[in-house]
Amino acid sequence: MLLSTLLGGEIKGIKEEMEKIRHNPSLRLRKRWGIFGYISSSINDMLDIIEEEDNQRRILERQLNQKEKLASLGNMIAGVAHEVKTPLAIIKTRIQMWQKEIERTSCVSEHISPESMQMVIDETNRLSTLVKRLLIFSRPIDKKMKPTDINKLIDEVVSFICIERNDIKTSVKLNLTLDLPTIQADENSLKQVIINILENSIEAMPEGGIISISSKIDRKTNTITIEVDDQGKGISEDIINKVFDPFFTSKESGAGLGLSISYQIIKAHNGEISFLKNPGNGMKCIIKLPLSN
Numbered sequence: 654m655l656l657s658t659l660l661g662g663e664i665k666g667i668k669e670e671m672e673k674i675r676h677n678p679s680l681r682l683r684k685r686w687g688i689f690g691y692i693s694s695s696i697n698d699m700l701d702i703i704e705e706e707d708n709q710r711r712i713l714e715r716q717l718n719q720k721e722k723l724a725s726l727g728n729m730i731a732g733v734a735h736e737v738k739t740p741l742a743i744i745k746t747r748i749q750m751w752q753k754e755i756e757r758t759s760c761v762s763e764h765i766s767p768e769s770m771q772m773v774i775d776e777t778n779r780l781s782t783l784v785k786r787l788l789i790f791s792r793p794i795d796k797k798m799k800p801t802d803i804n805k806l807i808d809e810v811v812s813f814i815c816i817e818r819n820d821i822k823t824s825v826k827l828n829l830t831l832d833l834p835t836i837q838a839d840e841n842s843l844k845q846v847i848i849n850i851l852e853n854s855i856e857a858m859p860e861g862g863i864i865s866i867s868s869k870i871d872r873k874t875n876t877i878t879i880e881v882d883d884q885g886k887g888i889s890e891d892i893i894n895k896v897f898d899p900f901f902t903s904k905e906s907g908a909g910l911g912l913s914i915s916y917q918i919i920k921a922h923n924g925e926i927s928f929l930k931n932p933g934n935g936m937k938c939i940i941k942l943p944l945s946n
Contacts (some may be wrong), residue, residue, distance in 0.1 A: 663689045671696075678704065719897060723917060737784055745777045783910075800835040800945065801843065803868055803877055810847045811866070814855075822861025825851075830869045833877060837945045842918045846926075849911040850881050850938050857885025857935070870944075876924075879940040887936050893928060 667682060667689070674680045681700060682693040752770045811825050854864050862884035869878050888896060897916040919926040924942040931937055 667693065667696075674700065715894060719916070720920075723913070727917075737780070741777055741781055741784070745774060745781075748773050748777070798837040798839055801838040801840050802835055803833055803879065803942070804829045804831075806840060806843060807847065807866055807868065807879070810844050810851065814848065814851050818855060823855055823858060824863050826863055826865045828865065828867040830867075833868060833870055834944055836877060836942055838922055838942065839918075843922070846915040846918050846940070847879070847881075849915045850940075853911065854881060854883035854885060854936075854938075857883055857887070862935075871941075874941070875944050876941045877944060879942070881938040881940075882931060883935040884933075885935045887930055887934065888928060893930075896928060897926075 663685065670680070670682050674682075678700070681697045684690065685693045748770055752767060752774075755767055755770065807827070807829065811827065815825065851864065858864075864884075865880075865882040867880045867882075869880075870876075871878055896912050898913065916926055919940060919942070922942055924940060926938070926940050929937045929939065
């Protein structure tokens with residue numbers, strides 16, 4: 654009778670815990686001994702596998718959805734960009750001719766001033782820059798890939814950012830693994846990716862801070878990993894899955910193309926790019942690039 658009572662209690666306990674797990678899949682059965690311990694452990698292992706497979710399915714669905722959106726957008730942008738380039742060039746050339754005419758004669762309408770002409774040229778240049786960025790969606794990398802030293806590339810980008818920004822409140826700390834093998838890559842495109850990430854990190858730290866950049870090799874996945882850590886305000890959970898969407902931005906100013914272009918460039922290199930929230934402050938950007946065969 655005592656044995657029967659004990660067995661019935663364990664079975665009832667497992668049943669109650671399974672009911673709680675049904676409402677909250679993150680829960681697990683408590684540790685037990687004997688045959689019930691083996692049963693509880695097996696059920697927990699099965700639940701862990703199901704949860705991991707479900708997470709992988711969600712990631713694959715997001716990646717597939719992202720790829721489909723970018724493919725459709727890339728085809729649309731390629732056509733629009735080529736159509737817009739020619740009239741922009743004509744407008745800019747014509748206005749530059751007007752500017753020269755204004756400098757030679759004073760008999761010009763007061764509404765056409767050198768200042769107004771310069772404003773139109775500036776806006777035209779801004780549109781041209783936007784068109785160039787959009788074209789990256791249809792041609793993210795140069796067809797002529799070459800062996801690239803990732804550490805050297807990171808050094809060059811950091812030097813450029815430090816000179817351009819001249820921000821004494823923000824410092825960059827490098828932790829680069831020596832003697833990394835080269836990878837086949839388009840250097841200019843990868844530089845643009847790291848520049849985009851660093852500029853986002855700097856903008857996320859208006860009061861200053863430290864940005865850490867590391868590089869390492871993962872022989873198991875045959876990849877080189879670049880990690881960029883900042884101490885900024887981070888990315889909220891409700892938008893972290895949207896940061897690579899074209900034209901999505903949480904900034905007051907900006908086209909929302911920097912991270913979308915970065916995503917497209919890394920994918921064109923058969924790599925991966927993602928963001929993780931740091932345990933303390935800020936975000937970690939992780940870039941994985943395949944080693945050359």
